[in-house]
Amino acid sequence: MTIDQLRYVAEVMKCHSFNKASENLYVSQPAVSVAIRKLESELGEPLFIRNNNGVSPTPFGLELLPFIQNMISLYEQMPIQAYGKSAKKLLRISVANGGFRFFSRAVGQLYMSHKKDGVHLEFHDVTMEQSLSMVTNGTANIGGFAIWSFQKKEMESRLLRTGIHFVPLGSVPPSVSIGPQNPLWNRVEDWVTLDMIQNFPIIYSFSEHSNILLRKLGLYNKGNLITCKERAGRGELLCQTDGISVGGFARPAYRRGNSYPEQRIFDLRGFDFQNQFGYIYNQSYNLSPVCQEFICYLNDMLQE
Numbered sequence: 001m002t003i004d005q006l007r008y009v010a011e012v013m014k015c016h017s018f019n020k021a022s023e024n025l026y027v028s029q030p031a032v033s034v035a036i037r038k039l040e041s042e043l044g045e046p047l048f049i050r051n052n053n054g055v056s057p058t059p060f061g062l063e064l065l066p067f068i069q070n071m072i073s074l075y076e077q078m079p080i081q082a083y084g085k086s087a088k089k090l091l092r093i094s095v096a097n098g099g100f101r102f103f104s105r106a107v108g109q110l111y112m113s114h115k116k117d118g119v120h121l122e123f124h125d126v127t128m129e130q131s132l133s134m135v136t137n138g139t140a141n142i143g144g145f146a147i148w149s150f151q152k153k154e155m156e157s158r159l160l161r162t163g164i165h166f167v168p169l170g171s172v173p174p175s176v177s178i179g180p181q182n183p184l185w186n187r188v189e190d191w192v193t194l195d196m197i198q199n200f201p202i203i204y205s206f207s208e209h210s211n212i213l214l215r216k217l218g219l220y221n222k223g224n225l226i227t228c229k230e231r232a233g234r235g236e237l238l239c240q241t242d243g244i245s246v247g248g249f250a251r252p253a254y255r256r257g258n259s260y261p262e263q264r265i266f267d268l269r270g271f272d273f274q275n276q277f278g279y280i281y282n283q284s285y286n287l288s289p290v291c292q293e294f295i296c297y298l299n300d301m302l303q304e
Contacts, residue, residue, distance in 0.1 A: 003075050005039040006068045008032045009047055013065055016054050073139045091290045094122040098131035098144025099207065100250060100277070106297035110290070119290070128209045135280050136162055141291050146248055146277040148212060159280070167295075168278040170250065170302050174213060174268040175275075177245040179238035184266070191267040194218075201226050203243040205234050210247050216273075219246065238263055248275025250302075 011021040012032070022029040040046050047061035057065070091114055097103035107123050124130075124140060131143035145166055147155045159166055176197055178184055184192060194217060201224030202214065214220040226243050228234045234245055239262050249265050279298065281287055287295075 001039060001042060002035075003072065005035045006072055008035050009039065009061070010065070010068055010072060012036065012048065012055060013057055013061065016056060018055060070137060070139070073134070073137075091117070091119040092122075093120075093142070093288070093290050093294060094124070094134075094140045095294065096124040096126050096131035096134045096140035096143035098126065098128040098146070099209075100144040102250060102301055103144050103298070105301065106294055109297045110294050113293070114290075127205075127207045129207065132164065132280065135282050136164060138282060138285065141281065141285070141287070142294060143280045144277070145280040146209060146275050148209075148216075148248070148275055149273045150216065151212065152276070163283045164280050165283050166278060166280050168276045169298060170278070171274040171276040172248055172250060172267075173274055174217070174271055175247060175249040176266045176268050177238060177247070177249060177263050178242075178266070179235075179240070179263055181240065182242045182244065185264060187266075189266075191269045193269050197244055197246075197268075200224075201241065201243040203228055203234055203237050203241075203245045205245070207247075213246060213248065213275075217246065217268075217271075235263060248277065250277045 008021065008025065008027070011025055012018055015021045015024065018032055018036075019029050022032045025032065036047065040048075043060075043064075045060045046058050047064065048055045049058055093110070095103060095107055104123060107121055111119060111121055122140075124134060126134065128145055131140065131145060134140035135143040147166065149171075156166065176192055178200075182200065184196065198219065202219060203226045204210070204214075205228045211220065224243075226237055226241065228237055237243060238245060246268070279295065281291070
């Protein structure tokens with residue numbers, strides 16, 4: 001079993017196609033097929049069902065996929081430097097942003113503080129759910145996370161059972177983000193109401209945290225929908241359409257860093273719940289000094 005074989009399997013599972021997977025991996029299609037067949041022979045069971053319509057994972061393949069993804073992630077986070085006795089050990093930190101763009105500013109500040117000494121930073125641009133998974137399995141030291149106040153008791157109980165500690169940095173009301181194509185762009189007030197936005201298409205980015213809010217607001221599966229599988233594309237879609245993104249944006253941090261110059265973020269009035277945002281870490285591991293320094297940068301961003 002090799003790491004390349006595992007990567008090939010994960011990509012084929014993602015694409016449901018050997019041809020597309022080979023294109024994404026910049027590897028020939030026969031090489032991908034042969035490598036996966038060798039792995040299937042080694043495991044003693046098929047990972048894919050092959051037919052004229054493409055490929056689909058077998059139940060065994062689906063069962064194996066989370067383990068394959070974890071193995072790939074762990075491999076990619078192995079130190080790439082070979083340290084000798086006289087070599088200087090780099091500071092290391094792995095951060096999963098959980099969809100919070102301002103985390104990248106803290107990572108940047110950390111680098112600038114230690115670039116002369118040497119530092120190895122890993123920044124994962126992932127959803128909140130992926131952030132929780134990475135912190136739980138130890139592939140990230142710190143992750144961005146948020147909890148809606150109406151689900152706080154349930155979520156805190158879940159985190160406690162898995163040994164994850166949530167540290168809030170602030171709280172904000174539900175928010176609506178728009179781009180210059182939206183008629184609300186020139187609105188003087190910095191707030192909107194539900195009736196003002198419900199006819200605009202929702203730009204949906206496959207986040208359970210957002211789904212929970214959309215259900216609470218009665219906007220889930222209602223009206224026009226623009227699906228966006230990559231979080232980075234959401235901002236571009238907001239600029240090119242009259243669509244809206246609904247969430248719990250950490251406005252204090254974004255306002256200070258001017259993180260969204262081509263977007264406007266409005267508070268959504270008429271609701272009494274809040275989005276408490278912050279970071280999570282696994283209590284099974286002690287936070288290193290460089291992790292604590294990163295947390296200080298996060299706190300500094302939110303100080304008026």
